[in-house]
Amino acid sequence: MMSTSPIAPAGAGVSAADTRPSLTVLSGFWPAATYAVARALLAADPALLLVRHDLADVGTGSVHRVVRDGASVLEDVRIDLAHGCVSCTLRQDVLSTLARLARSRPDRDLVLMLPEVVEPETVAAACVHCLVDGAPISTLLRVDSCTTVVDAEHLLDALASTDDLKTLGIHAAADDDRALADVVVRQIEYADTLVLWGQSREGPYDTGRLSVLLDRMSPWAAQVHVDDDIVDAGALSRQLRDTRRHRPDTPRVLARGLEGRVLGTHEPYPDCGVVSAVFRARRPFHPGRLKDRLERINAEAVRSRGHLWLASQPETVVAWDFAGGGLGLGSLGRWLTVLPDAHWNAVPDQRRLAAALDWDPYYGDRHQHLVFIGLDLDPAELHRTLAGCLLTDAELADGEDVWRTYDDPFAGCFPLADLDPGHTRTNSEGVPS
Structure with a gap:
């Protein structure tokens, strides 16, 4: 074959x-x-x-x-x-x-x-x-x-x-x-x-x-x-x-989505029991709700990967890397929307082009892009769980100054000085170990 x-x-x-x-x-x-x-x-x-x-x-x-x-x-x-x-x-x-x-x-x-x-x-x-x-x-x-x-x-x-x-x-x-x-x-x-x-x-x-x-x-x-x-x-x-x-x-697989490349395919109907679900959203995740649901999110996944943004850390592109029962979270650098103009020339052309094609007047290039692959995975339930971690309308209206004050179990995990796409290993609860 x-x-x-x-x-x-x-x-x-x-x-x-x-x-x-x-x-x-x-x-x-x-x-x-x-x-x-x-x-x-x-x-x-x-x-x-x-x-x-x-x-x-x-x-x-x-x-x-x-x-x-x-x-x-x-x-x-x-x-x-x-x-x-x-x-x-x-x-x-x-x-x-x-x-x-x-x-x-x-x-x-x-x-x-x-x-x-x-x-x-x-x-x-x-x-x-x-x-x-x-x-x-x-x-x-x-x-x-x-x-x-x-x-x-x-x-x-x-x-x-x-x-x-x-x-x-x-x-x-x-x-x-x-x-x-x-x-x-x-x-x-x-x-x-x-x-x-x-x-x-x-x-x-x-x-x-x-x-x-x-x-x-x-x-x-x-x-x-x-x-x-x-x-x-x-x-x-x-x-x-x-x-x-x-x-x-x-690029490295975790950076593929930032460059507008295929990160995974959305195949919600099982083929030999295999399901692949892509989750995309503009709103940021609430750090507390995301942490509380990490185990449930990956419960049926064989593999999940991608990038996300947290309301409490709005400058940081957070890498998501799950395999073998362990979740890795780390920094992929800064979102382009927070970069000074003089720094844009250091960004790969493919990423600048992808950001321009998908630019939002309010969020800029910030977005969620995650892929989950599993056996007998329930894509609808997964989507509901992830959507429940996003900010509500009322929280969104509070703005970034309030978001930064949220209790953040991920505080200090993604230093922006470290732009290497390597990741911080976490335990099954998502707490860095």
């Missing part, structure tokens, strides 16, 4: 005459499935170069790098951890290795298989912003696609997991506090191509449900389903390689 999103048409923005080696980035939390896809690509094109890093010996302070083609292993090297950090080590070694291979073998395309705890966005950002010998690696190769492989047998368990990487003993650094569900969600949502590998142990209906769930979580991605009992390597290679789907200018 194959579907290509019209949001990101294959081949757009890249010249067909581009002769740089192409790079396919493979990520996924289940290495066996990810490596199976990599082996299928090698079987279809034995000249392809596969680069992968094995973390089995990370406990002893080293990472194992293997480079191979379809016939043999070309490199087998152990690398000492830099500063005890897997991410730092990979960033340094991946870029230098890709650059070296692109220079020495310019006629051979590459596949980079990431370890299970690495998010593809970090690698894609490094390819754009980090220099190798004084130049970005994009001068030597082009990132063709970022493909995430999802194991059908384990996906739902991972999305529902409350474990963190430290508990599982697979954290990338001493300060790596990420949750398992967060990693899986980010791998899925950053991808331009998703491979659903294998079958659900519950049968064909449940496998179809997983496909719908992935489509709701990442509607901008193409999706391929591979039956692991019968793998057509040639067909899979044609579906995954030379697609030119990667868009390096794509």
Whole structure:
């Protein structure tokens, strides 16, 4: 099964005459499935170069790098951890290795298989912003696609997991506090191509449900389903390689709505039990009522994301990031309506355009934009709960000076000096922990 999103048409923005080696980035939390896809690509094109890093010996302070083609292993090297950090080590070694291979073998395309705890966005950002010998690696190769492989047998368990990487003993650094569900969600949502590998142990209906769930979580991605009992390597290679789907200018998923991009699709009628509901509103949320209803709001959600504004903090774009039973709230910076004119030039063009098209004389660009995805989720009840958190007509008439005096359980959680879209982790009650 194959579907290509019209949001990101294959081949757009890249010249067909581009002769740089192409790079396919493979990520996924289940290495066996990810490596199976990599082996299928090698079987279809034995000249392809596969680069992968094995973390089995990370406990002893080293990472194992293997480079191979379809016939043999070309490199087998152990690398000492830099500063005890897997991410730092990979960033340094991946870029230098890709650059070296692109220079020495310019006629051979590459596949980079990431370890299970690495998010593809970090690698894609490094390819754009980090220099190798004084130049970005994009001068030597082009990132063709970022493909995430999802194991059908384990996906739902991972999305529902409350474990963190430290508990599982697979954290990338001493300060790596990420949750398992967060990693899986980010791998899925950053991808331009998703491979659903294998079958659900519950049968064909449940496998179809997983496909719908992935489509709701990442509607901008193409999706391929591979039956692991019968793998057509040639067909899979044609579906995954030379697609030119990667868009390096794509914002982080939590910022998509601010730039007028699709954040999620409103599909209120269940498809295999999967519901996707989009909530949009102009009025601000009352901080107390929102806090009191956070647990009810996310009770049926597998995933929710987006941005909002609180009456008590009218300058701040608040990020909303829920997965694995935990809600993350953080700062996405300031609303444009409160920015001095001189600061507008620092804002991405796409965001300024989206704000101008949706500008309100009273609210400016401030609005609520949240997406909820779940199994058997009740979109009408969810909408009523969220609408009940908005300011009433009487509260709205009081104005911002009164709104700022509200008791605010989120006070101090979203410092405007921190414009990084990272988020503050909260517990199930929504209180920062």
